[in-house]
Amino acid sequence: MDFSFLLLALGQIISPQTIAYALAALGLAVQFGFTGLLNFGQAGFMAIGGYAFAITTLHLGFPFWLAVLATLVATTVMALVLGIPTLRLRADYLAIVTIAAAEIVRYVVKTPDLIPLTGGSDGLNGAAVTFDALNPIPPGSYGFGPLRYDENDLWIILVGWIFVILVALLVRQLMKSPWGRVIKGIREDEDAVRSLGKNVFSYKMQSLILGGALGGLATIINIIPTSLQPDNYGTQTTFFLLTIILLGGATTVFGPLVGAIVFWIVLSLADGFLSLAVQYHWLPITTIQQGPVRFIIVGVALMLIVIFRPSGLIGKKREAFFA
Amino acid sequence: MRHDTTRRRSGPAALLTVIATAAFALILAFAGAAPANAASSPSPSPSSSAAQSIQVWIRKASDRSDVPGVKVTVSQGSFSQTVTSGDDGKALVPVPAAGTYKVDLDASSVPEGAGTVPTGLNPRQVVVSAGNQGVPAYYILVAPGGGATPTPGASGGASSGAGGGGSGADSGASLFDLIAPRIVTGLIFGLLLALASIGVSLIYGTTGLNNFAHGELVTFGALMGYVFSAVLGLPGVVAIIAATVLGGVFGYVQDLGLWRPLRRRGVALVPLMIVSIGLSLALRYLFQFIFGADQLVLPADNRAAFILGPVRLRSTDIISAVICIVLLLLVAFVLLRTRIGKATRAVSDNRSLAAASGIDVERVIRTVWVGAGSLAGLAGVLIGYYQSLRWDTGASILLLIFAAVTLGGFGTAFGALVGSLVIGVITDVSTVFIPNNLKYVAALVVLIAILLVRPQGILGKASRIG
Numbered sequence: 206m207d208f209s210f211l212l213l214a215l216g217q218i219i220s221p222q223t224i225a226y227a228l229a230a231l232g233l234a235v236q237f238g239f240t241g242l243l244n245f246g247q248a249g250f251m252a253i254g255g256y257a258f259a260i261t262t263l264h265l266g267f268p269f270w271l272a273v274l275a276t277l278v279a280t281t282v283m284a285l286v287l288g289i290p291t292l293r294l295r296a297d298y299l300a301i302v303t304i305a306a307a308e309i310v311r312y313v314v315k316t317p318d319l320i321p322l323t324g325g326s327d328g329l330n331g332a333a334v335t336f337d338a339l340n341p342i343p344p345g346s347y348g349f350g351p352l353r354y355d356e357n358d359l360w361i362i363l364v365g366w367i368f369v370i371l372v373a374l375l376v377r378q379l380m381k382s383p384w385g386r387v388i389k390g391i392r393e394d395e396d397a398v399r400s401l402g403k404n405v406f407s408y409k410m411q412s413l414i415l416g417g418a419l420g421g422l423a424t425i426i427n428i429i430p431t432s433l434q435p436d437n438y439g440t441q442t443t444f445f446l447l448t449i450i451l452l453g454g455a456t457t458v459f460g461p462l463v464g465a466i467v468f469w470i471v472l473s474l475a476d477g478f479l480s481l482a483v484q485y486h487w488l489p490i491t492t493i494q495q496g497p498v499r500f501i502i503v504g505v506a507l508m509l510i511v512i513f514r515p516s517g518l519i520g521k522k523r524e525a526f527f528a
Numbered sequence: 529m530r531h532d533t534t535r536r537r538s539g540p541a542a543l544l545t546v547i548a549t550a551a552f553a554l555i556l557a558f559a560g561a562a563p564a565n566a567a568s569s570p571s572p573s574p575s576s577s578a579a580q581s582i583q584v585w586i587r588k589a590s591d592r593s594d595v596p597g598v599k600v601t602v603s604q605g606s607f608s609q610t611v612t613s614g615d616d617g618k619a620l621v622p623v624p625a626a627g628t629y630k631v632d633l634d635a636s637s638v639p640e641g642a643g644t645v646p647t648g649l650n651p652r653q654v655v656v657s658a659g660n661q662g663v664p665a666y667y668i669l670v671a672p673g674g675g676a677t678p679t680p681g682a683s684g685g686a687s688s689g690a691g692g693g694g695s696g697a698d699s700g701a702s703l704f705d706l707i708a709p710r711i712v713t714g715l716i717f718g719l720l721l722a723l724a725s726i727g728v729s730l731i732y733g734t735t736g737l738n739n740f741a742h743g744e745l746v747t748f749g750a751l752m753g754y755v756f757s758a759v760l761g762l763p764g765v766v767a768i769i770a771a772t773v774l775g776g777v778f779g780y781v782q783d784l785g786l787w788r789p790l791r792r793r794g795v796a797l798v799p800l801m802i803v804s805i806g807l808s809l810a811l812r813y814l815f816q817f818i819f820g821a822d823q824l825v826l827p828a829d830n831r832a833a834f835i836l837g838p839v840r841l842r843s844t845d846i847i848s849a850v851i852c853i854v855l856l857l858l859v860a861f862v863l864l865r866t867r868i869g870k871a872t873r874a875v876s877d878n879r880s881l882a883a884a885s886g887i888d889v890e891r892v893i894r895t896v897w898v899g900a901g902s903l904a905g906l907a908g909v910l911i912g913y914y915q916s917l918r919w920d921t922g923a924s925i926l927l928l929i930f931a932a933v934t935l936g937g938f939g940t941a942f943g944a945l946v947g948s949l950v951i952g953v954i955t956d957v958s959t960v961f962i963p964n965n966l967k968y969v970a971a972l973v974v975l976i977a978i979l980l981v982r983p984q985g986i987l988g989k990a991s992r993i994g
Contacts, residue, residue, distance in 0.1 A: 243798065290980040296798070297738050297938075301930050302979060305972040308927055312969045444805050451802070493820065497813035504810025511799045511806065512790065 209351045210477025216352045217469040224365035225427035226469065230449040230461035231373060232419030237447075238455035239380060240412040241392035243300035246287070247420050247446050249307025252438035254280045254421020256314055256323060259332035259433045264322070269335040273425065280421035284414040292409045304440060314435045323435075330432040336361070337429075358430055365426045369462065372419065377458040388412055441500065448507045454520025463518055471506075472499050580626060582654055583662040583830065584611065584619045586633070588643055588669050594618070595669060599637040602654075602665075604629045612637075620662065620831070629654050631665040643669035655825065657758050662830030662842075703960075705838040710956040712839050718932075718952020719852035720914060721925065723907035725932040725944035726859060727779075727900025732938055733876030734889075734896050735787070736797050741808040742904060742929060743922030747815055749775040749905025750912040750921050754824050764828070768851070768909050775905015776898045782807075783897035788890070808923065816919035826912045844913040851910065855903070856945060863941060868895055928955065928968065931975040937985030946986050950974075 217223055229251055236242040244250075257279035261267040267275060287306050291299040314323040323329065342356040342363075354362065379385050387408050390398040399405050424433070445468070453464025479495050482488045490498075510517070582602055586595040594617025601610045602621045607629075611619040623629060632651035635644065645667055654665050728742050749771040757767035786807070790800060833843035863869040874882040875892045883889045904922075911921060918924075932951045936943025951971045958970035978985070 243801075287976075290976065290983075294979070294983050297801070298934070298979060298983065300738070300801070301927075301934055302976055305927055305931065305975055309969050309972050312966055316963055316966055318963055441809065444809055447802060447805065490817075494817050496821075497816040500813035501810050501817065504806045504808070504813065507806030507809065508803050511802045512793075512795070515799060 207481075210473070210480070212350050212352060214470050214473035214477060217473045218466050219362050219366065220469065221358075221361050221365055221426055221430045223465050223469045224362070224369055225423040226446065226449060227423075227462045227465035228365075228369050228372065228426065229420045229423035230446045230453075230465055231369070231376060231458070232416035232423070233443075233446050234416075234450045234455055234458070234461045235376060235388075235419070236412055236416035238450055238457070238460075239385070239392060240388050240409060241296065242292075242409060242413060242416075243296045244303050244413065244416065245300045245440075245443055245447075246303030246305070246307035247416070248438040248440065248442035249303065249310045250280050250283060250417035250420035251424040251427075251442065252307070252310045252314065252435065253283050254418075255424030255428055255433050255438070256329070257421070258425050259329040259428065260322060262332045262335055263329060267335070269339060272332075272335065273422070276421040276425060277418050280417040281414050284410070284417040288410045288413045292406055292413070304443070307438070307440065307443065311435050311439055324433075326435060328432055328434040329428075332433060333357070333361075333429040336425075361426065361429045368422075368426075373458050373462060380458065384408075384411075444507065445503060448503055448510070451507065451510045451515070451517055454517030457517070457520050460517050460519050467518070472502070475499055475502055580623045580656045581661050581663070581831070582621045582623060582629060582631065582656060582665050584613065584621060584631065585664070585666045586613050586617045586669065587667070595639065595642050597637065597639060598667075599634040600665075601632045601634065602629050603632070610634075623656055626657050626660070627655075629656060633667055638669065645669060657825055657827045660825065660827050660830065663825070664830065706960045707957055708837065709839045710960060711953055712841065713845070714953035714956030715949060716841075716845055716849045716852075716952070717914065717956060718949035719849055719856070720907050720911050721928055721932050721952055722856060722945045722948035723852060723903045723910070724922075724925070725929045725936075725948045726856075726941050727896075727903045728929055729933050729936070729938070729941050729944040730872065730876070730896045731900050732933070733941070734872060734879075734893050735791070736800075737787070737804065738797075738801050738930075740801065740804040740926065741782075741811060742900075743920075743924075743926035744808050744811040744815070745775060745778060745901055745904035746908040746911065746922030746925065747812070747917075747919065748778050748922075749908025750917040751815060751819060751824075751908075751919075752905065753909030753912050754819075754826060754917060757826050758824065764826075764913075767826070768906065771909035772902045772906040775908070776902030778905065779897040779899075779901020780894065782901070783894055787897070788894075791893075808926075812920055812923050819919055821919060823916045823918055824912075825916055826909075828913050848910040848913060851906070855906065859899075859903070859941070862899075868892065872896060924968075928971055931971050934975060935978055935985055940985070943985050950986075 229247055232250070233244060233247045236244045236247075254276040257275045258272045261272045261275040262269075283306070287299075287303055291302045313319070315326050316323075317325050319325065337357050337360070340357060340360040342360050344356045346353050346355060347359050348354045380389070387398060387403050390401075390403075391405055391408060395405055398408075424438075427437075449464035449468045450461045451464075452460075452468060453462065454460030476495075476499060479488075479490075479498055483490060483492055483495055584600045584602075586598045586600075587593065588595060594613075594615070596613050596615045596617060598613045598617075599610055600613065600619060600621075601608060602623065603609070604623070604627055607624060609621055609623075611621055613619045630651050631654050633645055635650075638644070650667065652665065654663055656663050724742065724746050727745070728739055731737055731739050731742075752774045753767040753771040756762045756770045757764055762770075786803070787800075790803065795803075828842070828844045830842055830844075832840040834841045834846060861869075863873060871882065871887045871892050872895070874885070874887055875889055879889060882892075908917075908922060911917065911925070928951055929948075932947035933944050934947070935950055936945065936947030951974070954974055955967050955971045959967050962970060
C-alpha cells in the first residue's frame, strides 16, 4: 500500500498553490472579514490580475516588475468599475455584481475570438520566464522523499512565502492603524462611522482595491509554476477562498494563512485516502466519482463551519459576527 | 447587515399586464401561423413511423449557409442507412431503436469549396434515447484556412437552444429574420427563468435569504425528470409532474432540515447566505457524483413542429411555454387572491407586523419553500427539454436568475417575472451581435448597467435599497 500521499499532503504546507490561496484569501479577508464587503468575485480579480501579468509578459515582453505593475493596475480598475455602482448599495448587491463580473471575465477570456490574446479555454502558458530569469538558486534537485523541487519551484516557494508573510504583517499593521479602525467600524456600524464624518464609500473602495490587488498578485504566484487556466478562476474558487477564511478566522490576519494550509492538506489527504479506497475497493465508487468528492467535502465543511464555528480556528469570538 | 423593512409590492395590474403581454406575444405567433403550419408540413420524413430519428444538418461555418448534396451514413450493428442532405442542408434519418449510432459524413461528397469537417468531429457517436426525435448531428464545415471555430450542435449545451430555432436563418436573411426567432425563444427561456426566479424572490422576501442553492433545486427537478422519463421510461407528463412534486418535497425537506433550525438559532443573513453557498457546492457535486459529468438528454421530439417565417419551434417549446404561462397565472392568483398568498405578501412587507396580526410566519415560510421548490423543479425539467441537462444546469443559470430578480427588484415576485423575460430575450437576441458563448455575458452586463441607473430594479421601490 502506497502511503506517499501523506508526505505529498505535507508538501501542501509550502506548495505555491497554498501560497496563492493564502494571499487571495488574505485579500478577501480584508474585504469581507474586516470591512464587511461581500466580494463574491475574488476569482474574477484573480483572473484579471493573472491575465494582465501573462499577457503583458508574453505579448508585450514586459519585464517582471512592469508586469506586476500591470496586474495591480488591472485589479484596481476592476475594483473601481465594480465598486462605484455598488458600494453605496446594500451589501448583497455587491455580492451579486462581483460574482457576475467574475463570470463575465471568465466567459470573455474563454471566447474563441480572443484566442490569439488569451489562449481561449486553454489559457496561457510560459508567463514564468521573466520571473525564472531572476532566479539566483543554482540548478539542481532539492527536497527529500517524494517531495522534490527543482530550482525554479524552490525560487517561487521562497519568494512566495516571504511575500505572503510580509503582506500579512503589513495588513496587521494596517488594521491596527487609524485606517484599520475605520475599516472595522464600517463592518460593525456603517452609519456610526459616517456620523463621525468619515467618507465610508472611499474607505470601502480602498479596501476593495487592496483586497483585489492581493487576489491578482496571488494568481501570479499560482501560474508561475504551472499555467494560467481560465476555468481555475470560476465561482468555485471564490467559494474555496470563502471556506479558507472562515476556516482560519475571517476577522484575523493569520487566519487566512492557517486556513489555506489546513484546507489544502485536508483536501490532499482526502484525495489520497479516496484513491486508496477506490484502488482497494473499500468504497463502492469509481475513479470518475472520486473527482466530485472533494467539492462535496468543501461544501459540507463550509456549512458546518458557518453554523458551528463562525469564528474559525484562530478567530476571536467577539468579532465573529461578521458583516 | 441593515435591513429595510418597508418593502412594497407592485400592484396586481403590473403583474397581469406582464403575463398578458408575454402570453399575447406567444399566442399571436401561434395563432397567426396555424394555417401556415398545416400548409407547409415541416421537414417531411420518409418513414416518420419510427419512434426515433437523427437530424443531420450540414452548414458552412463562414456564413451559416446550408450545404446540400452531402452523403451521410448512420449505422449501428446491422442497421445502416445513407442519406443525402437536401436543399436546406438537412436530412432526417429514422432509426429503429434507442442506442448509440455512428454518424459518418462522406468527405468526398462535400461540394467543392464548401470546406471540410474539423477533425475529431467525424465520424461521431450520437446517443439516441427511446422516443427521441431529431437528435442533432450537426456539421459545420470550416473553409480551409478559415479561423472559424467548430460548434457542433450536438455538444453545444445551452447554445443549441430551441432546436436550431434561431440559427436556421439563411445567408441572405434580414435582420428581422435573425432577431424574430430569438425574441420568441428568448421569451420562452424567460418564462422558464421566471418559474425559478419567483421562488428566489419569494424566499428573499419572506426570509431575507439570498438562496445561492436555488440552482440546485432547478437541477434536482431536471434530474428527476430525467430519472422518470429516460431511465424509467415513463411518459413526459409523468416526468414533469414528478419533477414538480418532488421539487416541492425537496424544498420542504430543505426548510425543515436546515433553514428552519438556522432561523431558530438566529443565524444572521450573511452567514445564511454562505451556508447556501456551501449547500449549493455540496449538492451540485453530489449530482455529478450520482449522474456523472456528461450531458443527459430527455426523450423528446426535436423536430420543428411549428414554423412561421423564420421562427421554428418544437412541440416541447410550445408545451413548455403554455405550462409556464398557466403556472405563472396560478402563482399570481394565489398571491393576490388567496389567504396564504396574502399572508405571504404580508410577511414580505413586514414580518413582525404580520406575526403580530396573527399570521403564522413559519407556516408561510414553509409554504413558500414548498412552492419555490416545486416551481424550480418544474423549471428544471422544462429547461431539460428546452436545451439539455447536466449536473450543473441549475448552477449555470443561477446568475441569470439573480440578474432577473435584481433587475425586477428584489423581493417583488412580479418584478422577478419582468426581469426574467427581459433577461431571456437579451440572452437570446444578443447572439445576433456577439459570439454565442458570450450570451450570458450580455445579460450580466445589462444587470450591472441597470444597477448603475436604477438600483432598485424595474418594479422595486427606491426606499428599499438603503
